[in-house]
Amino acid sequence: MKIADRYLLREMLWPFFGGLLAFIVMVTGHMLFQAVEVMVEHRVALRDVLRYLLYQVPTAAVLALPVSTLLAVGLGTNRLAADNELLAMRSAGISRFRLVLPGLYLGLLATGLSIALYHSIVPWAEGRGDVLIREIALSRRALLVRPGQFVNAGHGWVFLVDDTDPDTGALKYVRVFDHDQPDGFPVLFVAKSGRLDDTSIHFDRPMFYAITPTDEPTTGDASKGLVNLAEVSATLSPKSSKLQAMTFNQLLAEADRIQEQGMSGYRQYIVEFDKRMALAFSCLLFALLAGPIVGAFGHTQSLVGLLATLLIVFVYYVVMLWLQMLAEAAILPTFGVWFLNVLVALIALGLLWRQR
Numbered sequence: 001m002k003i004a005d006r007y008l009l010r011e012m013l014w015p016f017f018g019g020l021l022a023f024i025v026m027v028t029g030h031m032l033f034q035a036v037e038v039m040v041e042h043r044v045a046l047r048d049v050l051r052y053l054l055y056q057v058p059t060a061a062v063l064a065l066p067v068s069t070l071l072a073v074g075l076g077t078n079r080l081a082a083d084n085e086l087l088a089m090r091s092a093g094i095s096r097f098r099l100v101l102p103g104l105y106l107g108l109l110a111t112g113l114s115i116a117l118y119h120s121i122v123p124w125a126e127g128r129g130d131v132l133i134r135e136i137a138l139s140r141r142a143l144l145v146r147p148g149q150f151v152n153a154g155h156g157w158v159f160l161v162d163d164t165d166p167d168t169g170a171l172k173y174v175r176v177f178d179h180d181q182p183d184g185f186p187v188l189f190v191a192k193s194g195r196l197d198d199t200s201i202h203f204d205r206p207m208f209y210a211i212t213p214t215d216e217p218t219t220g221d222a223s224k225g226l227v228n229l230a231e232v233s234a235t236l237s238p239k240s241s242k243l244q245a246m247t248f249n250q251l252l253a254e255a256d257r258i259q260e261q262g263m264s265g266y267r268q269y270i271v272e273f274d275k276r277m278a279l280a281f282s283c284l285l286f287a288l289l290a291g292p293i294v295g296a297f298g299h300t301q302s303l304v305g306l307l308a309t310l311l312i313v314f315v316y317y318v319v320m321l322w323l324q325m326l327a328e329a330a331i332l333p334t335f336g337v338w339f340l341n342v343l344v345a346l347i348a349l350g351l352l353w354r355q356r
Helices: 003-041 046-082 085-091 096-139 229-235 248-260 266-297 299-328 334-354
Strands: 151-154 157-164 170-178 187-196 200-203 207-211 217-221 225-228
Touching (some): 003 096, 096 266, 248 266, 266 299, 266 334
Antiparallel strands (some): 157 170
């Protein structure tokens, strides 16, 4: 690596790491802001909150890496242009394409780091975060009772409530389905009110509705109603099944298994794999794009150039999500998420060619 390359790369490293840290704090702070109301309402321990935030850092890092790369190369290029150092280098015979190399080195570093995070650390953190949320739910029974949502309490019991008071445990309009009857016919229990304690859901003066083997409906008053929540933990897997909690190898293996069995749903695993790789390589593409974008506005309008780079990243993320949905719906091929990377690469090369 030549002296000029090291000098240019050094100008970009501090903005890169500073921007990476800043964007990680912003993303994790946004995640905390979304969850803080539920955490405060249900008195989640500060230790668990900090653990949850720690598990979100790898995901925030892979989202921040493309932005940090674009920002670092843009700031470095702008600073050198503002002090006429780029002009001096060009006068010394260094071509514009040669000046792009330090930014590409940084882009390759960010791409490699992103792939490494996506390969193992992000899936591990996502899985641990998912398990932590389940543990918190089990320690705060009220979190298991969500108004308007069916909850499987295990052993054939499924319940649904209209409303709940987390402080008193009072429940409004409780419906409990017991589909584990000896004769195989489900029973529905309905009560206007109930209450929640640490181990059970009690419902007051319930009515029951059942279908007999002769297809005649039976209804009446039940003496008491109770759903034991102690079995909920048995119905919750200790491992996360989210796509985000799978490594590259697990995604491909699951896709192959589903495809071999002739089942549907394999596309989402392949699309998730391609999306991660496309986002990782976007760091390299943004490093290629940053210099021409900032340079196009001139050093006297550096703020406009930097805002343009941030707008580009925002649009990139939105379009990437759109392409992911189209690919999962089979409107685009599974590698359709790469179309956006190809477009960014063509734009970057076109701008570099015009500014040669």
